[in-house]
Amino acid sequence: MMSNILLKQKQARILIALKDTSQDWYISSLARASGTTYVHTCNFIAACDSVGITTNEKHGKLKIIKLTEKGIKLADMLSSINSMVSIQEQQKPAEAQVK
Numbered sequence: 001m002m003s004n005i006l007l008k009q010k011q012a013r014i015l016i017a018l019k020d021t022s023q024d025w026y027i028s029s030l031a032r033a034s035g036t037t038y039v040h041t042c043n044f045i046a047a048c049d050s051v052g053i054t055t056n057e058k059h060g061k062l063k064i065i066k067l068t069e070k071g072i073k074l075a076d077m078l079s080s081i082n083s084m085v086s087i088q089e090q091q092k093p094a095e096a097q098v099k
Helices: 002-006 009-018 027-034 038-050 069-098
Strands: 054-059 062-067
Touching (some): 009 027, 009 038, 009 062, 027 038
8 A cells, every 4th residue: 555655746745845844734735835636635644644654733723744754764765766767867868869
């Protein structure tokens, strides 16, 4: 189940956004930052909560979403994968010009 929810672009963007601890993250702000719908983000965060990737703190009606230690490690790995893929994609056009 883990690979099903983590290796998709929208879900990865949500977790990577959560790495930014300079602001409080709510479902609506995560949805905006990741370009996903509120419902999609809410469902994904619920799945992450259930496997210990995220946690939330209630402040009145608002829920602040945070990564757990496990979630931080996963978000770091996803960032690394994104970086590797970006570098590889940038190298392909250069290799094509050499041929």
